[in-house]
Amino acid sequence: MxxxxxxxxxxxxxxxxxxxxxxxxxxxxxxxxxxxxxxxMVNTPEERDEEEEVPLKANSSNTTRGENHERGATDFKVDIPTFEGKNDPDDFLEWLETVECVFDFKDVPEKKKVKIVALKFLKYASTWWSNLSNQRRRENKAPVKTWLKMRSLLKNKFLPEQYVRDNFARL
Structure with a gap:
């Protein structure tokens, strides 16, 4: 050559x-x-409330698509990973962080977040979510509609209190 x-x-x-x-x-x-x-990633007082008002952006679907097109000029394929509900707090926190980043990157509307995440549950997590939804329905509680509430319920279930205490003590 x-x-x-x-x-x-x-x-x-x-x-x-x-x-x-x-x-x-x-x-x-x-x-x-x-x-x-x-x-x-420790529970905040706002997350303990039954329902929290979350300000929504007033984006039309066309505006959101336009912003995504501008942001996605490099055409990244980003998706939320599945979650099985295994007893590993570090894996859970990593998954939760990824979900937050994907929501931020894709500008996912608040009203779609709960449904999107529920679709990514597998095995124990899927069973837990289904049982929780049925229990809330039986108890005449409102269905979980906000990501803030869902995140709080997920943390209560998959993040042991001892893990939170131990990590808080390290700070």
């Missing part, structure tokens, strides 16, 4: 690296945000 083809290859490599730099910066910001979010 000639020296010219090596130079072209190096130029392509430099262009490729330049294109990756904004993605690396974005990922670094996401890691920082996830770390901050993980540190704040």
């Amino acid at each position: 000639s020296n010219t083809s090596n130079n072209l290859s190096n130029e392509e490599l430099l262009a490729s690296n330049a294109a990756l730099k904004p993605q690396v910066e974005y990922l670094a910001k996401q890691v920082a945000q996830l770390t901050k979010l993980k540190m704040s």
Whole structure:
């Protein structure tokens, strides 16, 4: 091969690296945000309330699609991972952080969050959610409609109090 083809290859490599730099910066910001979010994953007083008013953005579906198109110019495929409800608080917190990041990235409307997350439950988590929904219906309680309430119920079920106490003590 000639020296010219090596130079072209190096130029392509430099262009490729330049294109990756904004993605690396974005990922670094996401890691920082996830770390901050993980540190704040203890139950807050607002989450204990039965229903909390959550301000909604007044976005039409066209506006949201337009924003997603602008944000997704690099065409990332981002999806919420499944959750089985295993007895591992670290896995649960990591899953919860991922859900929050996906909601933020995709600008998911508040009214869809509960349904989307419920679709991602498998095995024990799916059974637990189904039983909880049926129990609330039998007790004439309102169905869970907000992500804030669902997140609170999930934390109460899958995040042991001792785990929260131990991690809070480490801070």
